[in-house]
Amino acid sequence: MQLFSIKTPLIKPGDDMAGVLIDAIDAVGIGPKDNDIFVLAESAVATAEGRVVELESVVPGERAAELSKFYGNDPRKMELIIRESDEILGGVTGVVVTITKGVLSPSAGIDSSNAPQGYVVLLPEDAKRSAIQIRERLMAEYQCNLAVIIGDSRTQPLRLGCVGIALGCAGIEPVEDARGRIDLFGKPLLITRRATADNIVSAAQIIMGEADESTPAVLIRDAPVRFIKGSEDIPLISRKECLYFGCFEKEEQKY
């Protein structure tokens, strides 16, 4: 498996993301091949889609004013978090934990890094749709089967530092189910779902850089994953089924 970084000019609102990518790919001189996977940084995709907001233009409502005092963040950013998120679960000082577009997202995925001073970038409106559209453009251009994943960063419980997470994908199975397969000793495997799309984003982040590197895309070649024709939603689990949330929410299960 090989990974290539694809540098682009600074992405601006209104840019044609697929077009920018095609120019960058051609400049690097990597001819895409069947089953190449492109990982795109959500902040670049969202910026191109115009999901950039000037904080000055946001008028915080009453709830935002209250919550921002409680969590110690900017009331205008809090207003955007309320608008963007499905649910606010709680938080620690400076960061509110939300479910946004179905996904567990600190601060509703709103990013002040890599946005101009005074602006923030919201998550792409619909990351799966963006992945599908960009994939179609790239496949038409290069006449081969490709996959696209829109990736973001997340922290893990009780760990320092961010790893990759997939927000939307097209052309691969996001989670591979190996139940029914056997282990090294011929016994059936028990827990065997692999978060392929998330692992691919983490791999891309090793070479992506989140700072001033302008590497919003990575091409991954010869990944032994399951390619599919269309796009599947990234499967989520309920809080009840989640090990970590299950630990805290089912009081009667605590020992």
Added chain:
Amino acid sequence: MQLFSIKTPLIKPGDDMAGVLIDAIDAVGIGPKDNDIFVLAESAVATAEGRVVELESVVPGERAAELSKFYGNDPRKMELIIRESDEILGGVTGVVVTITKGVLSPSAGIDSSNAPQGYVVLLPEDAKRSAIQIRERLMAEYQCNLAVIIGDSRTQPLRLGCVGIALGCAGIEPVEDARGRIDLFGKPLLITRRATADNIVSAAQIIMGEADESTPAVLIRDAPVRFIKGSEDIPLISRKECLYFGCFEKEEQKY
């Protein structure tokens, strides 16, 4: 960046892990080069270290008997979980969430897959020490600077499927701190710690396979990460500092 899978014969208790690896590397014909990183599956390392237990030989104590009824798991496995873990945090049916060797680990990291029928594999006694020792052997053999990471699988909050996690490493900075660097617009970056070691394990897991594939090792070449001479502990954060745990434990912070 390139990844190569390294297949080995089935690892047995008492095997010399570094020796098995050297034979496998030589068989594949990849000559290790400066700054190559080896990711090793913890189950293979633990098996070689003899951390394999026959369940039949375990006598569950009173607490194990009680907890196993409560969580619906095997009382002998529960006894091992109690012995191995620092703390039991809670659980859902069939899985107990623990902190083991400082790391959040379902079922204390005890694995029944890829162990002979009736046996389980515990985590390596000290994954950092294992990484240091295997690294020294490999560096002496190949006369170049190498890094070693011992990796495992974990689920993420509210997501289906497993991603990679590093239990111990040697020769690289496990978490890179990019604070002080600037973003695309020249502003200082805010949240900028990258869990490099975890991302590298996730990348390796894409080609590793957890089933009957006998690929306990992956070589990663040209990874743009920070190499160090010795070994650092993988940094952990307290429950209070953790977004997810902070959400639930600080009741007064709930809104």
